[in-house]
Amino acid sequence: MGLSPVGDGFRGFVGEAFTMRFIPSREDIDPVGDPYRTGNVLQWEAVESVGPRQVLVVDSRNDTSAASAGDMLLTRAMKRGAADFVTDGAFRDGAAIAALGFPAYARATTATTRPAAFHVADLNAPIACANVAVHPGDILVGDRDGVIVVPRSLAAGIARPSVEQERLEAWLHQRVRDGEPLWGTYPPSAETLRAYEAWRSAHQEHQNQEARA
Numbered sequence: 001m002g003l004s005p006v007g008d009g010f011r012g013f014v015g016e017a018f019t020m021r022f023i024p025s026r027e028d029i030d031p032v033g034d035p036y037r038t039g040n041v042l043q044w045e046a047v048e049s050v051g052p053r054q055v056l057v058v059d060s061r062n063d064t065s066a067a068s069a070g071d072m073l074l075t076r077a078m079k080r081g082a083a084d085f086v087t088d089g090a091f092r093d094g095a096a097i098a099a100l101g102f103p104a105y106a107r108a109t110t111a112t113t114r115p116a117a118f119h120v121a122d123l124n125a126p127i128a129c130a131n132v133a134v135h136p137g138d139i140l141v142g143d144r145d146g147v148i149v150v151p152r153s154l155a156a157g158i159a160r161p162s163v164e165q166e167r168l169e170a171w172l173h174q175r176v177r178d179g180e181p182l183w184g185t186y187p188p189s190a191e192t193l194r195a196y197e198a199w200r201s202a203h204q205e206h207q208n209q210e211a212r213a
């Protein structure tokens with residue numbers, strides 16, 4: 001999605017999308033001097049309704065001129081069990097967020113608070129985050145490189161093959177580190193795949209023995 005992790009205190013996350021959509025703010029509805037944001041409480045409502053293993057995903061229109069949240073809102077989302085907070089805009093309090101170790105992704109850090117530029121138009125509606133369509137309930141997966149969106153309808157079908165592919169690539173990676181050439185290793189030839197399967201069976205048997213011991 002073109003977004004970067006904030007801090008290095010986490011490896012990644014997986015969770016279900018809980019979306020929040022911004023439009024430009026207007027002074028009559030979003031006065032910056034109102035600490036409780038009485039004209040537009042949806043931002044607070046989002047954080048106070050996000051559930052365990054959900055991800056707050058913000059459509060900030062790729063605009064970093066004001067924050068989607070800061071360390072207070074992220075800490076509260078973390079306490080509610082959220083898996084991550086991702087915005088195509090910016091966060092306030094970047095250093096404090098980095099120290100949380102809670103997965104968070106954004107384009108930038110800003111001092112400017114949300115109502116100065118954005119009004120929260122709705123929650124849990126389809127959005128565009130970093131120009132990627134996100135529907136409520138889609139599965140977001142993040143690592144140190146960034147975030148991807150998996151359509152809800154495809155998630156169950158690709159979960160296991162994805163884990164299998166990661167395992168295979170970890171093993172192939174070790175072979176390349178050990179000095180094997182790319183030819184026959186990456187992508188793996190039938191012979192390499194047989195060697196992998198043999199290793200996996202032995203490894204599995206070893207793990208079963210340990211589990212029994």
Ligand SMILES: O=C([O-])CC(=O)C(=O)O
Pocket residue numbers: 067068069070071072073074092093112113114
């Ligand atoms: O006022 C804001 O934009 C939110 C904020 O700083 C926080 O959550 O810590």
Ligand SMILES: [Mg+2]
Pocket residue numbers: 070071072092093
């Ligand atoms: Mg703050």
